[in-house]
Amino acid sequence: MRFMRKIGFKLIVAAGFTAIVIIGVFSYFNIRSHSKGLLAEVERHANQLSETVKYSTRYDMLLNQRDRISLVIRNIGEQPSIDRIRVMNKSGEIMYSSRDNDIGKMLDKNAESCYACHAADQPLQKLSIPERTRVYRMNEDSSRLMGIINPIYNERSCWEAACHEHAREQTVLGVLDVTMSLEDADRQIKQGELEMVIFAICAFLVISIMLWVFVRKWVVVPVRDLVKATHEVASGNLSYTIKEAEADELGQLARSFNAMTHKLSDARLQLFQSDKMASLGRLAAGVAHEINNPLTGVLTYSSFLLKRTAHQPELQKDLAVIVRETLRSREIVKSLLDFARQSVPKKNESDIHDVIERALTVVDNQITLNHVRLEKDFDTSNPNITIDANQIQQVVINLLVNGADAIGPKGGVIRIATSRVTLSPKGTMQIKRAVCPKRHNLISNDNKIGGLPTIHFIAKHASGELNFHMYPIYGHPKSPDRDLSTVMCPQCRTSLMADDHICPQCGGPTFHFEVPGLGMVESCTRKACNFQKWESVDSAGPREFVEIRIDDSGCGIPQEDLPRIFEPFYTTKGQQGTGLGLAVIWGIVDNHDGTITVSSEVQKGTSFTIRLPVKL
């Protein structure tokens, strides 16, 4: 039963069960006290009646007028709620009764009306009211009856009466027994029980329905949305967001979830882009290689002919064109290679605001043409950062031009702001270079994890050797899949073990390698231990970044296009763009160890955020 496993059903069952228990207990005590009250009322009434009979016949008793006594008893006994009234003498003979056929019958001590006093050897002479009362049934089918006995005590007027019926020594002369029918009370009790059951059922149904409605609104729907969102994200749709989150904890969870997927999609974009650029690099390498070989044929033969035909000026001119154009082709291929490799930036310490201002003067014309109002919000406390000023200027120019293009001739606003942010190196810093003590490169571009080049080692373990590729994000090493005994450089097989160190987390042996210029990184050899320590980066503390944010009020980029905008050759400008602008920007920022992210809303504008590390 699938629905029985659902959280809504479980909550309803739990709440419903609690309601049933509470209502049940309440009803039980309510009915009990109700029936007790009813019986007490009947008892009081019976007792009163019994006293009434006793006193109204007293005078006739003294006068020994038996017919009158019989008449009174019969008359009273005809009332509907009274079953019968009897008067027994001391020997158990029924002297008077509301029912004629009872008169003269003998009752023994075990009869229900005698038992109260005659249970013990010596008959009791005094009884309290509850002891004088008894509830019983004549047979299985008849309704309940309540009998109350009232002893008739000997009094002076009794033994002095003219009839001399009673001796002076006698204490109890007989018993007046009034039996009331409980049919009416029983019916009321039944009625009460039925009402209670109906109330309980109704309450249970109402509680269940209300719970179902609220649980559905506050729990089932948000949880279902969350589950749907996790499925979407799991299947790769990172742009999925949960809408209409409430202000409660589940709403918070939904908002956190949205923030997480957003971050995740940014991260994936960066990784994806790394991979894209690497692919483009490989493509360019292949193209360059393939084109350069035939070009070699053209260039050598044509330059050879040019040399050999020095005495033929008419040929010289044509051949010179071939040589010149081939040399031009050579330069084009070379620049394609350079682009793909995103040549190493030439970094100097610069003030980012100078760079931005210079970029602004370059694009001033275009911005004015498009009636763009420029807002600047610079945090002048930003420190100088080590950047290739020309490359970063190119980044800012490209983003500003893109913004102005997005705004179009109708005019709008571009806001450019700088600020300082601090991020922890663990989990964010990528190890981009690694060498063994003999300075062999350990970075492997052939084996990537999540699009990033890994750090490659050869490692010995209990039953042989393996290639160990480590994830290059500091603090998140992919731990080896078995315990390693020795980790070595794959080229020179120099041991990288840190002999005098043990892992502070698991006590296992550790190994280390050098990041040129940034000290040693130590890592654990044990499987399932992800200890990693990068002294110089840790001691430098959280890394500071200068953040440049460029917002425009332009046409925006559709959500589905966002993941692709940093791809090479992806353009929305049709014939106007090459599709390389943002790819180049991405490559430049990546080469500065920085990150670039984008957010956009159609018809509202686009926002690019660049973060560049203050210290490299």
Added chain:
Amino acid sequence: MKHSKNRPVKDILIIDDEDVILQAVKRVAEGYSIDEATDAESALQLVESTSYRLILCDIMMPRMDGFAFLDEFRRRHITIPVIMTTGYSTVENAVQSLTRGAIDFLAKPFTTDELLAVIARGLRCSAMQHKLLTSMANELIYVACPPKFFRLGIGSWVSMEADGTALVGATDYFMKTIDVVTQICLSPESEELHQGNPCAYLESEDHLIHSVLCPLSGKILRSNINLKTEISLIEKDPFFKGWFYRIIPSHVDYEMPNLISCSSDRV
């Protein structure tokens, strides 16, 4: 290298998987005796049976690539000078070639003059090596680069100065392969140089242009103006007065591993 007397001697062995390259080189270098091979394995067989003075080898080849070929050469203690060439002409490939023992690097596509200059230097290099093996021990064939200097391949040197700058120049070995320099063309000051890219052009008496590959990246602080008036300084005192540039190195940490310490040359 086995020196058997009955082995035929040839000038050049060219190894490339592209036929057009083989044909072009043969056509341009028509004055030389040339053998060709389309892969590294058959080249290694040819080297066993024939004595070559120079080898021109492509880097990107199927199965065994040019670097593996160089390593194999070193393993077999073969001393024939090798010039590497490739269509994937990145700085990394150039630097790798020189670090692994090639005497020069020629980027494709090349012109006739570029090829001829490289071949001319290579053959002189070969001749010097031959002399080195056959001459008396104390005969000076070339001046070795001074200790504490670093060199990129055999062609250029760099010397780290105490003030953080570096001096750059061409080695005596390189100059000896050029013979007589008639003209030098240096890059202007404040220009950026890149390791493995040409940083100076020397014209020799035979009108060939020879490019010197820069040993270290950096910004040019000053170039040696004395060379303009007295070009023979390069040949007379290549390691001191014949320097080319004083540069501010930009990526010492990354690039030093590519250089060879001249101290190790003397062991």
